[in-house]
Amino acid sequence: MEKQMNRQVATWIWYPGEFEIRLHEKMSVARRARGVMYPAYWRLDRHYSNIKFRYSYELEQDEQIQIIADGTFSFYLDGMDNYRSSDSLITLPAGRHEISISVFNDVEVPALFIDGPTVRTDSSWEVTSYQNDWKQAGSWSFDSTVNPPSRFRLPTTPHEPVKITLRDGYPMVDFGRETFGYLRFHNIKGNGAVRVYYGESIAEALSTEDCVNLDRFEALEAIEQRINGIFTLNEAKAFRYVWIQGDPDVSWESVSMLYEYVPVEYRSSFECSDPKLNEIYDISLYTLQLNTREFFLDGIKRDRWVWGGDAYQAFLMNYYSFFDLDVTRRTLVALRGKDPITMHINTILDYTLYWFISLYDYHLYTGDFEFIRQYYDRAVSLMDFCLKQLNEEGLVEGRKQDWVFVDWADFNNEGAVSTEQILLARSLEAMSRFAALMGDDSASGSYGSLAEEIKSTTLRLFWDEGKGGLLHHRVEGETKPTLTKHASMFAMTYGYLSPEQRDSVVRNVMLNPDVPKIRTPYMRFHELAVLCESGEHDYVRKELLSYWGGMIDLGATTFWEEYDPSLADDDHYGMYGMKFGKSLCHAWGAGPIYLLGKYFLGVTPTSPGYESYRIAPNLGGLEYMKGKVPTGTGQVSVEMDLNTICVESTTGTGILAFFSSECPKCNEGEPREIVNGSYELTIEAGKKYHISYQPTK
Amino acid sequence: MEKQMNRQVATWIWYPGEFEIRLHEKMSVARRARGVMYPAYWRLDRHYSNIKFRYSYELEQDEQIQIIADGTFSFYLDGMDNYRSSDSLITLPAGRHEISISVFNDVEVPALFIDGPTVRTDSSWEVTSYQNDWKQAGSWSFDSTVNPPSRFRLPTTPHEPVKITLRDGYPMVDFGRETFGYLRFHNIKGNGAVRVYYGESIAEALSTEDCVNLDRFEALEAIEQRINGIFTLNEAKAFRYVWIQGDPDVSWESVSMLYEYVPVEYRSSFECSDPKLNEIYDISLYTLQLNTREFFLDGIKRDRWVWGGDAYQAFLMNYYSFFDLDVTRRTLVALRGKDPITMHINTILDYTLYWFISLYDYHLYTGDFEFIRQYYDRAVSLMDFCLKQLNEEGLVEGRKQDWVFVDWADFNNEGAVSTEQILLARSLEAMSRFAALMGDDSASGSYGSLAEEIKSTTLRLFWDEGKGGLLHHRVEGETKPTLTKHASMFAMTYGYLSPEQRDSVVRNVMLNPDVPKIRTPYMRFHELAVLCESGEHDYVRKELLSYWGGMIDLGATTFWEEYDPSLADDDHYGMYGMKFGKSLCHAWGAGPIYLLGKYFLGVTPTSPGYESYRIAPNLGGLEYMKGKVPTGTGQVSVEMDLNTICVESTTGTGILAFFSSECPKCNEGEPREIVNGSYELTIEAGKKYHISYQPTK
Secondary structure (H helix, E strand, C coil): CHHHHHHCCCCCEECCCHHHHHHHHHHCCCCEECCEECCCCCCCCCCCCEEEEEEEEEECCCEEEEEEEECEEEEEECCCCCCCECCCEEEECCEEEEEEEEEECCCCCCEEEEECCCCCCCCCCEEECCCCCCEECECCCCCCCCCCHHHCCCCEEEECCCEEEEECCEEEEEEEEEEEEEEEEECCECCCEEEEEEECCHHHHHCCCCCCCEEEEEHHHHHHCCECCEEECCCCEEEEEEEEEECCCCECCEEEEEEECCCCCCCCEEEECCHHHHHHHHHHHHHHHHHECCCECCECCCCCCCCHHHHHHHHHHHHCCCCCHHHHHHHHHHHHCCCCCCCCHHHEHHHHHHHHHHHHHHHHHHCCCHHHHHHHHHHHHHHHHHHCCECCCCCECCCCCCECCCCCCCCCCCCEEHHHHHHHHHHHHHHHHHHHHCCCHHHHHHHHHHHHHHHHHHHHHHEECCCCEEECEEECCEECCCECCHHHHHHHHCCCCCHHHHHHHHHHHHCCCCCCCCCCHHHHHHHHHHHHHCCCHHHHHHHHHHHHHHHHHCCCCCCCCCCCCCCCHHHHHCECCECCCCCCCEHHHHCHHHHHHHHHCCEEECCHHHCEEEECCCCCCCCEEEEEEEECCEEEEEEEECCEEEEEECCCEEEEEEECCCCCEECCCCCEEEECCEEEEEEECCCEEEEECCCCC | CHHHHHHCCCCCEECCCHHHHHHHHHHCCCCEECCEECCCCCCCCCCCCEEEEEEEEEECCCEEEEEEEECEEEEEECCCCCCCECCCEEEECCEEEEEEEEEECCCCCCEEEEECCCCCCCCCCEEECCCCCCEECECCCCCCCCCCHHHCCCCEEEECCCEEEEECCEEEEEEEEEEEEEEEEECCECCCEEEEEEECCHHHHHCCCCCCCEEEEEHHHHHHCCECCEEECCCCEEEEEEEEEECCCCECCEEEEEEECCCCCCCCEEEECCHHHHHHHHHHHHHHHHHECCCECCECCCCCCCCHHHHHHHHHHHHCCCCCHHHHHHHHHHHHCCCCCCCCHHHEHHHHHHHHHHHHHHHHHHCCCHHHHHHHHHHHHHHHHHHCCECCCCCECCCCCCECCCCCCCCCCCCEEHHHHHHHHHHHHHHHHHHHHCCCHHHHHHHHHHHHHHHHHHHHHHEECCCCEEECEEECCEECCCECCHHHHHHHHCCCCCHHHHHHHHHHHHCCCCCCCCCCHHHHHHHHHHHHHCCCHHHHHHHHHHHHHHHHHCCCCCCCCCCCCCCCHHHHHCECCECCCCCCCEHHHHCHHHHHHHHHCCEEECCHHHCEEEECCCCCCCCEEEEEEEECCEEEEEEEECCEEEEEECCCEEEEEEECCCCCEECCCCCEEEECCEEEEEEECCCEEEEECCCCC
């Protein structure tokens, strides 16, 4: 105990959620369109400038503490608010007392750091925004006096270009693959202007009129700003290529960049008999890492914003790769924002709903309910907001000011869209679970029965027996005949369909060429997941190879926002009416991480925090695969070929599920045959399992 | 028309209300307690950092405009948001187009200034905070490019001390009367520290251990910061005296101050046969002016905050003196703040209710409904918030976190307090009127009937026939026997009592020495108003002379927060457990302005904006009085002695009401006898009326 006390350190504390809110405000205006600010088009929430901390102590003797605040502070004891001090050194009297400290900061998040022999700031302190809302203080890893939360920056590391060629007499610098950071000029000299054109593609960098990112500076100013001979541009950009046009009198020794990144750990792996698939997996990881930043971004060139639907997928990919929960929590807090709720997250109805489902997944994958408890009231009020939009039939509809997105596709989202109902039902199931964990059984019951009601109404009103799937939308009491894949996909994923309905959806909707194709990796993510859940691994593998492989064949070093194989040449780069409008490094392009980890290696939690889990490896037409999936602090390793499965896990208890046409042999444990040729084997942590099996036809 | 066009100037524009919100945030942390920040203890609302302006134009030819933003801006045309510009000079193409300009500023209010031959920023531009809330832009008097709203400062002017004496060898500088501003040292020299002790009283300045305001600076730093040989301290303070202790090596030529003020126009006057009353009136005006600042403050030394109940009275005083509507509007906007509403204004239930009543008064005195229209939705949501606090009997109660203030007095405000019910009924009447003016008859009806309901419930449950007044509060269905003046006072003022009840209240409550005395000028304001409404002018005059005159006798140059004649010497200065805690310049001390203007000169609007009004002058025991009251752009002048009344008005139509025991003679118009000896005469603008009358006994 003594030792533990000595190991405690003081840390910066603040009003919970405010670090994320303020960081999100800053990041939401970092996007540039040809050098011009392009801010997010939703309300940016702001931190409280005026807050107060409190802490009760009992000391046997007087103790001197040091007080540092990010902002202006005033200290008082035992509620004597007329007798305040702003001294940085205070001697606390012995006995039982309560410290109060007001902190005001209207620029950055007000934060407090107090260090003393025993009295020190940490998350056991309380804080209020003067709304009758005493809460446990927020804190993270800011343990140094000189490093308050307002100074948070991602780390950087220098990277050199891999190739420099001349184009029209100007250097075209190639960093080998998509990257993100600050361009640097070494030993720049002379007088004149330098113009920098960035490109995710070489075509973009060469297009001085249409490239999305550019810079322009005067050499004389750059020279003034050099540190150790290096001039670093002050805004980070996404690029692979930079084409640099300097005036004749300007010269420099070399160009490099500072790569800015989150130091994630690559905790998953996937390697298989198909090198192309390995490449797809690796590029997916890199694509995800580039978008794993202050928050999960949609894309690093564009929009550089935090979108709820994009983040929903990034969270899932993250559970199958870096398992970085810090960025997940930051993103969830930033997305929810503050009250009053007047608009949906990112203005999009579905994106609000993904937030609940993301929270559900967070709990399932991490087992951490404390985080959800902290934001439970914000979840409740967000759900209240959604439920105000139920129409007379009890279905959720977008208001005039809402964007009902679903996907980039040519469909009409008027009225009640079936996908939104499915997402709402799932969101209500999430709320029901959270309420139960909060100990509010009555609220849990209400959320649960409303979820059931919406599910059954949706199936009743949207299921088309003839077409064998859920129709797209319903306007003024009439379900329209349009059939899309989306609602059926989500209904399958969330287990809302009967076995017969599932079969029908796969046959009549998912694999039906007459139903409009999904063009974005965003919805391909869900589409392919559903197909895997129906055992169509072989089909999915081929789709991965053709769709993601297709991007690689076109030179992709990260995966794109959208890919249409029918386009030619530079037409691939256009979107939103801009020649280079498409993001070539889009988080939702990294879906193969999830598909390969969850459905090929086959690892899924079956109770929160991977206390129990299922391993259902599936080669999907491969001859061999090997990989691992993080499961919180632990991991599951899976290796499989046509006759052997090797599994090892560090924590929890798993069930290995596999098929074998003959009775399998195991070095450990006893496989149980569930039905014809389907076996299960209990996996205990710390043991290595080798199973010989005979593949079924 | 041509001329008007040419007279138009560009002006800074912003999201409406944000200038006030941001200014309020800054001012709410300006208070110091012995040099240490003492922030307001309620949530400080913040401006939106991310907004967008739009404007549609039609031009016959191209036009160049200049764009200046307070913040970062990006401009685009016709919704083409991927094609933005941040150039300060833009050529607008001829034809019909829509301009959009995003402005981001996370420190000060984002604001925009555009000037061109015909396209210029003004309040016809629209702005959104991205919440589906396009509004007319806010603007005021910021017409110069170099003077955006963030640079708003009150004007200052140099004032010299009137007397300097030595105390313990250190200069005691006396500025002659209470003042507010920045102390200045002329030609300061040498090396060492200077300590400044401020006092509203000389006792406070001499009390280095207990004075509320102090400063300390190093001469060397002061010398560095001199401008034209003058070092000005950078925080304004309230004081009459400063006691300056310099180290032996420090010297200066002289000390002066920069008086900081709102340049109000003294539009009222009152002069009478009693010089003491004249003095009371003048000191009241000065007291009010000192507290008329960025907002109406409670007091300039303490709290320097904006309080709803204090402001309610300051608004009324202002209508009878400066008629400065800018400060009134700023204060109303700042008090309401932004959503979500979680706490009452200043945490006080009654202060929220005064906000509605203040808005009602604003409309009555100014006739300006446009301002109310702009904030009507905020009034609706604030009322929604209040109505959630109705108990089972339909009475409003404070929640656990609410402060039910009523007055500084020793009474128990548990349960449903009768005063709060009266204030709520009046607030609902205000909302009913606003809803009707908004064209929402249904809402108007609901508010109106709820007001009636609360009125009748209150009279039924709180009126005590035996005691002849409204009892103080009701706890868990039982009205407690405590009798206080407050509820009865307000019920009289708002006309909720029958003539019999009014008589009873005056006799059994107001003039009953057994009912607890009111000690604050805050509630004396309402008490004396009610007595005037009952014709007790003579009594009120005597009270003015003894209570306010009592402060003058103690050397007051402005009126105090509280005055208790039974205290001795420096005990007058203590409050809140601090030896000099009392504010000696408190807005609510200036009530005589209102009492003398409204009840002695007798001027009251009877329809919004003084379109019609009543003049009921009453000498109240004086031999002579003369004065004027502003009535919007116009004014009413009244002069009266024991036999003559002279009245003149510049606008609207008034009724002069007076008593005469004989038939009065008028130079203009025809007085009508209403009842025995009570006469009315119609007053037309622009005419001088001389009436000879015979006073009644």
